[in-house]
Amino acid sequence: MSEAAVRANIVRWGKSLFDRGLTAGSSGNITARVDDGFIATPTNSCLGFLDADRLSKLDAAGNHISGDPPTKETPLHFAFYEGRGCAAVVHLHSTFATALSCLSDVDPTDALPPITPYVVMRVGRVPVVPYTRPGAAEGKRLIAGIVAGHSAALLENHGPIVCGATLDAAVFAIEELEEAAKLAILTRGMPVRHLSQDAVADLNATFKLR
Numbered sequence: 001m002s003e004a005a006v007r008a009n010i011v012r013w014g015k016s017l018f019d020r021g022l023t024a025g026s027s028g029n030i031t032a033r034v035d036d037g038f039i040a041t042p043t044n045s046c047l048g049f050l051d052a053d054r055l056s057k058l059d060a061a062g063n064h065i066s067g068d069p070p071t072k073e074t075p076l077h078f079a080f081y082e083g084r085g086c087a088a089v090v091h092l093h094s095t096f097a098t099a100l101s102c103l104s105d106v107d108p109t110d111a112l113p114p115i116t117p118y119v120v121m122r123v124g125r126v127p128v129v130p131y132t133r134p135g136a137a138e139g140k141r142l143i144a145g146i147v148a149g150h151s152a153a154l155l156e157n158h159g160p161i162v163c164g165a166t167l168d169a170a171v172f173a174i175e176e177l178e179e180a181a182k183l184a185i186l187t188r189g190m191p192v193r194h195l196s197q198d199a200v201a202d203l204n205a206t207f208k209l210r
């Protein structure tokens with residue numbers, strides 16, 4: 001995909017996510033790989049009103065080379081790029097996934113037990129990464145510790161972050177994470193039937209995640 005097409009796709013998905021209430025105000029950020037580096041949403045920008053020409057450009061090492069100053073979460077995004085060789089990363093403050101990230105009794109190694117096949121197919125196991133101040137460099141080390149086995153995480157008391165082989169795949173995955181988090185919250189305290197380990201293994205074998 002050309003850089004112009006990547007920029008246009010970030011603007012298109014940013015507007016779609018914002019218009020559907022999946023992140024509010026100037027929260028959330030998107031980055032995507034291009035041939036000679038990365039395109040990132042600018043810090044303090046609203047995902048609903050991005051300007052393709054003002055998106056931040058970073059070189060392959062993450063240095064800001066043009067456009068507005070990049071999201072302060074660049075280190076988190078780079079933990080995914082470096083650890084998984086993915087092509088895009090999306091972070092949102094979507095309501096239900098963020099609510100899940102605030103619950104003190106979820107399993108930090110598996111915050112979203114397999115409630116439907118699609119979340120297994122699109123997202124996989126979701127750990128909770130301990131709280132750090134947004135933009136803190138320490139967050140990169142914590143994400144780096146989980147990326148080998150995970151393409152998604154909940155930032156504790158903050159929100160979801162997901163990577164994908166394409167920007168479309170990363171968006172689909174973070175949307176599915178939000179839907180599964182909604183189901184998990186809506187059914188909390190109810191006698192939920194989770195998918196069996198055999199069913200999860202079958203899904204993982206049939207629909208390889210990235």
Ligand SMILES: O=C(O)[C@@H](O)C(=O)COP(=O)(O)O
Nearest residue numbers: 027028029043044071072134
């Ligand atoms: O929660 C935060 O402050 C950031 O994680 C965020 O969502 C928006 O930060 P910027 O991308 O730097 O605007």
Ligand SMILES: [Zn+2]
Nearest residue numbers: 027028134159
């Ligand atoms: Zn955030």
